[in-house]
Amino acid sequence: MADVLREVTDTDLDAIEIGAAILGTGGGGNPYIGKLRCREELKKGRRIPVIPLSELADNALVVSLGGMGAPVVGVEKIEQGEECLRALKAIEKETGRRVDALISAEIGGANSMEPMLTAAQAGLPVVDGDGMGRAFPEMQMTTWSIYGHRAVPAAMADEKGNIVVIRDTPTDHWLEHIARAAVVPMGAACGLATAPMSGAFVKRVAIPNTITQALNLGRAVLHAHRAHLDPIRTVIEQENGRLLMTAKIVDLERHLKGGFAVGHLTLEGFGDFAGESGHIDLQNEFLVFRRGGVVEACVPDLIVVLDSDTGLPITTEMLRYGQRIAVLGLPCHDLLRSPEALEIVGPAAFGYPDITYEPMPAAGGRAA
Amino acid sequence: MADVLREVTDTDLDAIEIGAAILGTGGGGNPYIGKLRCREELKKGRRIPVIPLSELADNALVVSLGGMGAPVVGVEKIEQGEECLRALKAIEKETGRRVDALISAEIGGANSMEPMLTAAQAGLPVVDGDGMGRAFPEMQMTTWSIYGHRAVPAAMADEKGNIVVIRDTPTDHWLEHIARAAVVPMGAACGLATAPMSGAFVKRVAIPNTITQALNLGRAVLHAHRAHLDPIRTVIEQENGRLLMTAKIVDLERHLKGGFAVGHLTLEGFGDFAGESGHIDLQNEFLVFRRGGVVEACVPDLIVVLDSDTGLPITTEMLRYGQRIAVLGLPCHDLLRSPEALEIVGPAAFGYPDITYEPMPAAGGRAA
Structure with missing residues (x-):
């Protein structure tokens, strides 16, 4: 378990699910559906490469993403599965730049899985870390926002083909307000990708190694079960x-x-x-x-x-x-x-x- | 009054206000504030040139715009005055094209004034016509949408610096739904500009000469008052x-x-x-x-x-x-x-x- 995580494989997913749910501190949504979707991608032969935070290139372009739900508990819609991928593509189009790696906005709960799923779909690696180290209810509660990155332009995409780019806001609080309102007609669930960050910035402010953390935590729980x-x-x-x-x-x-x-x-x-x-x-x-x-x-x-x-x-x-x-x-x-x-x-x-x-x-x- | 309208001047504004309010059929918002803002622009030496619909070049790029309010009657916020201008600029940025002329989405009510105001601010002409010939409550109720133009990408801008681009939707109905939700956190009022149209299309589907119509209607009412x-x-x-x-x-x-x-x-x-x-x-x-x-x-x-x-x-x-x-x-x-x-x-x-x-x-x- 001390090995550096280079790739998430099928056998890791159950453990990450448990660890991410614990780190969700009661919220963050259920990672179960995302786990199944990751598993499907892996079965198709796609892969989920992981970059250790310390090995991220300073000039790498990293996008933080995740699913956003309308805050109506218990009415979670099952995603079609490519919402975050579409949001990522919208960000690439908006900025005219190719993204090098993905990172989770929130390791706690469902958004542990979303960047891994998108990584498999897009053929990109996912960075071992996240913007919360747990779950929080709002988008400006990431270390990205806290330490000065502006999340706009941000892109929202749903399964029906709606793409909304929030191009500019005075603060990330405004992004949260507007996205939270716009997601409601989008069937109360969408993928959301925020403005690209430099690798140097991500290395400085990401909560480090949280995929590994979730994986090890889940493995420990599973081991405890087996070993009584x-x-x-x-x-x-x-x-x-x-x-x-x-x-x-x-x-x-x-x-x-x-x-x-x-x-x-x-x-x-x-x-x-x-x-x-x-x-x-x-x-x-x-x-x-x-x-x-x-x-x-x-x-x-x-x-x-x-x-x-x-x-x-x-x-x-x-x-x-x-x-x-x-x-x-x-x-x-x-x-x-x-x-x-x-x-x-x-x-x-x-x-x-x-x-x-x-x-x-x-x-x-x-x-x- | 049979003359072709080439420019809206200060003395026309009161008449257009009355005519537009009558054409609003009870809705469409009050054109009064917009009239005052147009008057301010004219006092600064800016102008509101008008292109007769028949003289619009086929290859001209025309943007339809107007104010959008959250549908809460009586809680209308007074606009800062450059919302539509910002939305127009966002559309130009999104499409990478320079717009040649503006047209009102809705001649009835407040949106009679918005394109004239933006025309004065942007140094562009406004086309003598509109997309409703009256007022309707929703965005897909324009002749643009009815006759096949897709309104996306559309841009919303408020006075706080929020800019939202609705880049893609399956139908203009979806644009209406999403914009109507997103405008709420934007202080319940924004300027909204939709995807550029060709002059040829606008000539074919615009309700023709409705600025002139509102002007003549208002003039007739004012004349009736004076002449008892x-x-x-x-x-x-x-x-x-x-x-x-x-x-x-x-x-x-x-x-x-x-x-x-x-x-x-x-x-x-x-x-x-x-x-x-x-x-x-x-x-x-x-x-x-x-x-x-x-x-x-x-x-x-x-x-x-x-x-x-x-x-x-x-x-x-x-x-x-x-x-x-x-x-x-x-x-x-x-x-x-x-x-x-x-x-x-x-x-x-x-x-x-x-x-x-x-x-x-x-x-x-x-x-x-």
Whole structure:
């Protein structure tokens, strides 16, 4: 597993699916369909070459892409499969330049698979890294935007032949607003590719090696299953995280607000956490974990909810009253912890101006 | 007034405003702000040259443009004034071609003024004609679309610097859907320019001479005011129309549906029409007029509501209980009466599959 990843093969896809879903922290969409589409491409003899971030040429032209859905949870349309490819071609036409490599905007969830699928279709390599290191709900929440790349011109394409180029916007926030509105008549799902970046920039700001990370994380979980090891412990060790609580969901409020799944969970601890109460706020992703009313973990650190028996991730729309879960905190990458990053992806950006982000201490076990 | 119009000057603007508002058949937005902006441009020494349709070169490149608002009646934002100019420039960039002349998508209402404003700003002439000969609520309802021109690539621009190019769509209906969604985050108003057309095509399908028509209509109304003539009679004679009813509004239902003003009026005749009842259905524009329950006029013919005293047009959002109005029927241009046109702008397209369009008989007075 210490080998440098040079290519994604069929046997890797199941593991990446699991790892990406864990890194989705409850959101990011389901990578399952994308996995099947990647598998189809590989069966046709196409390949998914991977470029390690460190080997990316400074002058390489890299496009970040992914699927964008209207934020209506549970009404996900299955993509025709070439939406991102069409968006990529629209970007090449718009800029008059040939793209050298693709990178995921978001490793967490469905968009782990999209650039790999497009890479196979387009005969391009995919860079081992992404723009979030997890899932976030909006497009300006990438390290590309945070560290100064302007995402326009960006191109949206759907399966019906609609192609929309958002050529100029005052900020990437505007791109998010306009694309979010335009995707609705496009059947609520499209592929979206943003303005090409230089290899030098991507090397500097990408969350590094996240395909490898998802792959290794998924492999570890699968190995734990086969070897009858504790998958929860496996995830924690693999990601240098912490077990925040094992608990039963005793209350669940979830509704749609502005198209996003918004709500919170109330938890009653069991095992080592018997007698404790917990609380998780969610907005598509899990945002804030409180123990006895006190914040213990929050964005941009990853709050992950796993089935306490299987260790498999539970997305926000799959939460149910009475579920027994393990809540994990995984430290985010330092690129998400800078002042400029926290302005875009810190708690205040999600409506928690009173929560001061404190980097989660990386530790295998429970904090003292 | 028989002279060929070669240029729009300051003194023409008030008349065009009135004429365009009458041709708006209750919708199309208010041309007042556009008129003031045109006046500002003329004061700066800029000009609004007009090309008669018959003199347009076959190989001239003509762009149809206008303002597009989110369909929320009464929440019209005042444009910054260069939205359409920016959209025009985006089209020139997208196609790599220099545009020779502009034409209004819609002479009725506010979009009578937009191409004249852009013409003054861009130093281009405006063609004497338009794509509707009246106002319609949606973009595919132009003679350009009806007679086979594809409106993509189309460009939208707002005052904040957002530029969206809708590069490809399967039909112009899709363009309408996507643009209508994208305009909402753009502050609910933008300038929209569509794919260039050849002069030869425009000569064949434009509703001809509609700037001149609006100008002469407005002049006639202004003259009637000065000369204490009957302005209602003046409009009827000028447009070869019919007086359908003079009446009081005795019931008014109007609500927003899909963003459009939808509703109906119940009328109680007075004067020559005493004892008669009338009914008008509206969807932004006035669509159907019934007398005693029987359809007497419907789209695409123009149903115009004027103040019965002043002869000035009343838009759908200015309707009030108790108003005394004159309802006029004006024949639309034959280009809107073909089978292919009726499919897009006939009664069935507005949700009246049971109404068969019968061309309104052109007559000065009341039908026998």
